[in-house]
Amino acid sequence: MLLSRILNMRLITHNMLTSHVKGVTNGYPLIIEATEVEEKEVDFNPEFISRMMSRIEWPALVKAMEWIGKKDCLPEEPIENCEKDNDFLQKAHHALMEIEVITGSLKCPESGRKFPISNGIPNMLLNEDEV
Amino acid sequence: MMKLRQLEIELEEVLKFKNPKVYLEQYMTPPHLAACLLHMADSKFHDIYGKTVLDIGCGSGILSCGASLLGADYTLGVDIDEDALTLFRENCSMLVPSNSVECLQCDIRQYMTNKSFRTSFDVIFMNPPYGTKNNKGIDMEFLEAATNMFKTAIYSLHKTSTRKYVCKRAKSMGLDASVQAELRYNLDATFTFHKVKSKDIEVDFIRFTPTKQTVK
Numbered sequence: 001m002l003l004s005r006i007l008n009m010r011l012i013t014h015n016m017l018t019s020h021v022k023g024v025t026n027g028y029p030l031i032i033e034a035t036e037v038e039e040k041e042v043d044f045n046p047e048f049i050s051r052m053m054s055r056i057e058w059p060a061l062v063k064a065m066e067w068i069g070k071k072d073c074l075p076e077e078p079i080e081n082c083e084k085d086n087d088f089l090q091k092a093h094h095a096l097m098e099i100e101v102i103t104g105s106l107k108c109p110e111s112g113r114k115f116p117i118s119n120g121i122p123n124m125l126l127n128e129d130e131v
Numbered sequence: 132m133m134k135l136r137q138l139e140i141e142l143e144e145v146l147k148f149k150n151p152k153v154y155l156e157q158y159m160t161p162p163h164l165a166a167c168l169l170h171m172a173d174s175k176f177h178d179i180y181g182k183t184v185l186d187i188g189c190g191s192g193i194l195s196c197g198a199s200l201l202g203a204d205y206t207l208g209v210d211i212d213e214d215a216l217t218l219f220r221e222n223c224s225m226l227v228p229s230n231s232v233e234c235l236q237c238d239i240r241q242y243m244t245n246k247s248f249r250t251s252f253d254v255i256f257m258n259p260p261y262g263t264k265n266n267k268g269i270d271m272e273f274l275e276a277a278t279n280m281f282k283t284a285i286y287s288l289h290k291t292s293t294r295k296y297v298c299k300r301a302k303s304m305g306l307d308a309s310v311q312a313e314l315r316y317n318l319d320a321t322f323t324f325h326k327v328k329s330k331d332i333e334v335d336f337i338r339f340t341p342t343k344q345t346v347k
Contacts, residue, residue, distance in 0.1 A: 007223055007230075007232055007234060008233075009235075010233065012205065012233075013233045013235070015249070016207075016249050016250055017249070018246050018247070018248060018249050019246075020242055020247070022245060024245075024246075027246060042230050051204060057249060060249075097230065121220075121234060121236055123237075124235060124237035125211070125236060125238055125241075126238070131241050131244070131245065
């Protein structure tokens with residue numbers, strides 16, 4: 001079967017994940033340690049990105065890009081009226097939608113617990129003693 | 132908006148589990164049923180188009196595919212089972228054109244006491260295990276975990292025979308339960324322990340919303 005697209009973890013999803021290890025109070029954002037990253041072009045939908053902006057934690061996205069090794073692709077802070085700025089939205093689109101982590105791990109910033117990513121799927125399962 | 136019949140035709144393409152796991156109750160929500168439920172959520176309550184959706188116990192991905200086809204902004208499927216997620220990805224990549232679906236492996240019950248996702252999802256869909264095989268009450272555990280993670284509504288399926296109990300438990304979690312439909316759900320002969328070839332169970336399709344007092 002021809003697969004049109006494999007759904008690997010992108011930064012839009014990383015932006016929502018926290019560490020839920022028992023006792024951890026500040027488990028966000030998870031540190032990305034990527035060993036395999038792919039960039040894939042995705043159709044730009046400015047209305048969608050504009051809507052998503054209110055749901056995105058911008059500093060975490062900036063950090064994520066830094067961990068991926070693309071530090072200078074995003075402004076440190078969203079510009080004023082960013083929801084209407086096409087150039088800004090394109091950059092946000094690229095960061096959120098076009099970078100995929102295939103292999104690596106997500107590290108809890110507090111406990112250091114690593115959640116592996118393989119085949120593009122983060123594994124957030126905890127052991128019984130970590131719940 | 133996509134018509135109900137069109138949605139159903141699309142969802143009929145969703146591949147089923149080759150070797151469903153009994154202990155995870157991996158039977159697929161029938162395409163006709165999935166299409167009806169999703170279409171109702173979108174047309175009656177405007178809970179899908181432009182929304183963020185979490186699909187708990189996503190399995191083969193039929194609800195995520197449907198939500199995405201109806202225009203959800205972003206859909207995340209979560210499941211405990213790696214094989215389910217492999218199938219989920221296969222189905223979504225085949226059926227969903229918009230790159231708006233992703234998945235994650237986790238045990239949603241581990242999100243009951245600890246922190247959940249950073250942001251809440253607008254809407255949660257789930258067809259939880261009914262807890263018929265040695266894991267009684269698991270559908271309530273799913274619901275309890277879901278209450279930490281949503282803004283507008285949770286849509287879920289529960290056995291009609293447990294309705295009174297479900298509504299009572301929901302109330303204690305700060306949820307109003309509104310039964311949207313009573314369904315007869317045909318479980319095919321997915322699992323060998325089913326004695327008859329095909330077995331109908333009665334299921335409620337319930338929309339849960341925060342009770343007024345708990346609205347922040």
